[in-house]
Amino acid sequence: MGEENKGSGENESVIELVDLCKSYQVGDMEVPILKSIDLSVKKGEFVAIMGPSGSGKSTLMNMIGCLDRPTCGKVVVMGKDVNQLSEVELARLRGFEIGFVFQTFNLVPRLSAIQNVELPTYANKKEGIDGRKRAQELIELVGLQNRMNYKPTELSGGQQQRVAIARALINDPSLILADEPTGNLDSKTGNEIMNIFTDLHDKGRTIIMITHDPELTGYADRVVHLRDGVIGAT
Ligand SMILES: Nc1ncnc2c1ncn2[C@@H]1O[C@H](COP(=O)(O)OP(=O)(O)O)[C@@H](O)[C@H]1O
Ligand SMILES: [Mg+2]
Structure with missing residues (x-):
């Protein structure tokens, strides 16, 4: 399954x-959201990013996940300076190296669970990966082997998030980014989802999870707080 720690460099x-900032243009006003962010995440770390609603957590995640470009400063993902990459190179980096999990699951309604998991391989497939076979293995990994032909509407919220996690893993990414992954779930289901992240972390995955729930930070190695556009460690 390739769930073991990849690469060799420990650190x-x-x-x-590096000194990342992001402003949004609203009318003719430039509204600064992220002011000066310095953050380094090492291979195999599980980092929780906390902050109140509206503090810019999703904005920050979009920068880390190369979904949006910063206004200033530098984003380096797996040694690559994102500012130096073309749109095509960015899409490849996102498709191969980053797995996204969102609060609202974002599954394709007309596809079954297993088809949703396999879907990213239609656009980007890492060499040597058999999309269908791997989708099946991942559906089993998240405990949904008896639900793999169900549509998202036939699944509970927790089950849909399991499908989304399996989908995030399809290309064996180095990094998993989760933006409030349990935000729409009750606390028992949320803890079940957190146990899946813990297992992935134990197998050497790097995870960055955004949350505003202090109870969830216990699952992480390190918590950073986003407040007034800057980051402070606990
Ligand atoms: N595309 C956008 N254009 C203008 N303002 C935005 C945009 N996206 C987010 N914002 C603003 O940036 C701030 C931070 O948003 P967000 O990153 O979603 O916060 P969080 O995820 O911490 O709740 C909010 O005030 C939001 O209204
Ligand atoms: Mg958000």
Whole structure:
């Protein structure tokens, strides 16, 4: 399954953010959201990013996940300076190296669970990966082997998030980014999802999880707080 720790460098950085800032243009006003963010995440770390609603957590995640470009500063993902990459190179980096998990699951409604998991391989498939076979293995990994032909509407929220986690893993990414993955789930189901992340972390995955729930930070190695556009460690 390739769930073991990849690569050799012990202190390799998966993410380096250097003096990152992000502003949004609203009318003719430039509204600063992220002011000066420095953050380094090492291979195999499980980092929780906390902050109140509206503090810019999702904005930060979009920068880390190369979904949006910063206004200033530097984003380095797996040693690559994102500013130097073309749109095509960015899409490849996202498709191969990053697995996304969102609060609202974002599954394709007309596809079955297993088809949702396999879907990313239609656009980007890592060499040597058999999409269908791996989708089946991942559906089993998240405990949904008896539900793999169900549509998202036929699944509970927790089951849908399991499908989304399996989908995030399809290309064996180096980094998993989760933006409030349990935000729409009750606490028991949320803990079940957190146990899946814990297992992935134990197998050497790098995980960055955004949350505003202090109870969830216990699962992480390290917690960073986003407040007033800057980051402070606990
Ligand atoms: N595309 C956008 N254009 C303008 N303002 C935005 C945009 N996206 C987010 N914002 C603003 O940036 C701030 C941070 O948003 P967000 O990163 O979603 O916060 P969080 O995820 O911490 O709740 C909010 O005030 C939000 O209204
Ligand atoms: Mg958010």
